[in-house]
Amino acid sequence: MSRYLEVDRRVTTVIKSSVVFGLFDRALDRVWRSGATSAAVTMATGAASAWTGLDVSVRRVAVGAMLVVAVAAHIVFTLLTQVPPGWLWLVLPGIFGAIGLLLAAAPGVRGVTRR
16 A cells, blocks of 8 residues: 555656646646635625525525526527427426426425435
């Protein structure tokens, strides 16, 4: 087992000393440093913490409503631009509409998600 660890250490040393890895490392360091002072990152972090602070049933209703609205918008835009031939173009919106309706209609079902 220790032989594999020694090989892993040598491979890690070679990768860390490569020029390409150094470029990626410096680029990612700049991204993380600029993200620390970014207003967009601050806003996204606030929205994510507000979302995770909600009750599970409220989140399910919100996701269900979002799916139903997205399906309705998709169908309206498809019909306004051109009517596709056949009915197969309704399969995916139908599936996601059903999922959205289930999430919105039964948000408080116990035992569905485990924490």
